[in-house]
Amino acid sequence: MDEKRASGRYYTRGNPFQLEPFQIWAKASNLAQQITLEPFAGAKDIPQLIDAANLRCPDWALFDIEPGAEGVGQRDTLADFPRGFDVCITNPPWLARNSATRRGLPFPKSTRHDDLYKYAIEKCLTHCGWVAAIIPEAFIRSGLFLQRLHDFISLVPQTRDGATQENGKRGTSYMFEDTEHPVGLALFAPHATSDVKVWRNNQLLGGINELRRHLPQPSCNRSIVFNDPNGNLGLIAIDNTVSASIRFCPPEELKDYPIRVHCRSITKIGVPWRVDIDMLNARLAAIREKTHDVFLTAFKGIRRDGHYRRRLDWGLSRAIVDME
Ligand SMILES: C[S@@+](CC[C@H](N)C(=O)[O-])C[C@H]1O[C@@H](n2cnc3c(N)ncnc32)[C@H](O)[C@@H]1O
Structure with missing residues (x-):
């Protein structure tokens, strides 16, 4: 388990790429004409999921520090990020800094972020225009990288008929094999966005600024x-x-x-x-x-x-x- 945790290796399951907001993003990024980068490709699950969602992507450039399948090039992409790609679709490694410290696992010294996935997103955004990333759901509350964030989809496990489940775990397909950790799909654009559309699967919940208006004024009343x-x-x-x-x-x-x-x-x-x-x-x-x-x-x-x-x-x- 710790070995898995060290490289932040939880493989993607379920298919968030069938969701409407992703399909719109795929069109806008011109995915059908691009060589797409997967810089943390593991066992190549993401290309397969893109295929299964009936999206056309002519070619992939696949890398991983520990390749899990043929066709994945060995490379430390956090240290040496591949250049020349406009579109990137990934599920980056996740590892909280405090969890790394507690377990004696290495954590890059070159970042101040508190989780490896934030550092990975920063790298993807620096080098690619269009970035789609499966990351912890908590990301939307971090306030990071909002400028280029176009959509954020909270991915809620669904029953086979597409409805969110009504009766416990029966019929649920979880996103990951080893964890039920809440996950989201963040869709970034090359230009600044005016607002972030927040979704729960295919349901549009609203723009983040509009949703924030329903929060009370923050209070620093220390007598409470x-x-x-x-x-x-x-x-x-x-x-x-x-x-x-x-x-x-x-x-x-x-x-x-x-x-x-x-x-x-x-x-x-x-x-x-x-x-x-x-x-x-x-x-x-x-x-x-x-x-x-x-x-x-x-x-x-x-x-x-x-x-x-x-x-x-x-x-x-x-x-x-x-x-x-
Ligand atoms: C969460 S897994 C995702 C795998 C794949 N993207 C998927 O969705 O099935 C993260 C992957 O990042 C890889 N990884 C971790 N650190 C890396 C680094 N510095 N450079 C390249 N790959 C790295 C791990 O080996 C692991 O395969």
């Missing part, structure tokens, strides 16, 4: 204290496996939970005024509905209603409590 054992407001900050269940609650409901300093999922909050819990939950529900959860971190595991489980971070919780 998290993990306060005597707090007057409870918060269950992660969804259960069934539905969108994050909620504020009376602190008495959490009396059996020890409040731990590092706990990010269940907490008591000290608010120096009387709180209206129903009103806070109504605010939260409205924000979730209008932003389609784009700004809430997704984590491993799909809810029974077919969506990723989400976490509400302290920053957004504070802003909701502190809204006028």
Whole structure:
């Protein structure tokens, strides 16, 4: 497993290239006339998926530090990126810097990014005009490379009939063989874009600027204290496996939970005024509905209603409590 982690090697499964936004991107990038670069090609899954999505791509230039199939050239493309390609489609290596440190794995010294996939995207964007990359879903909350980001698709596992699943894991085809890590497909253009279209599979959720307008003003009111054992407001900050269940609650409901300093999922909050819990939950529900959860971190595991489980971070919780 660690060997796999060292080179960030999780192979792509499922076929996000059939989705409408990708098909539009493929036309705009003139894929049918290009030699396309896959700089982290592994076992050549991406060319096969492009074929299976009935897209024409006349030729590929394929590289990997550890080639997994014939026709893939051996090359450290992070250190020596191939030049002369306008279109790049890839699933770059993912490896968080802190995970590399913890496991004693090497991490490039030439970057300040906190994950290898960000460094890989930076390289692709420096050398190629059109870039499509399968990356963690969390990327859309990083604020990075937004200038050239045209579309971001949150890839939610689907049942064979194309609907997001309704009943647990049955019928699900996950994107990856070894992980259910939430993933997205980022589509970049050579020119600056005015807004980023955010999608959930084929469903357009909205432009990122428009979605952001439904967020409360950020708050830095430090008199709202998290993990306060005597707090007057409870918060269950992660969804259960069934539905969108994050909620504020009376602190008495959490009396059996020890409040731990590092706990990010269940907490008591000290608010120096009387709180209206129903009103806070109504605010939260409205924000979730209008932003389609784009700004809430997704984590491993799909809810029974077919969506990723989400976490509400302290920053957004504070802003909701502190809204006028
Ligand atoms: C997430 S896998 C994706 C493989 C393939 N793109 C796919 O979708 O099936 C990432 C790949 O990046 C390769 N890799 C990691 N570091 C690399 C480097 N410095 N130069 C070239 N390839 C690298 C790994 O060997 C691995 O095959």
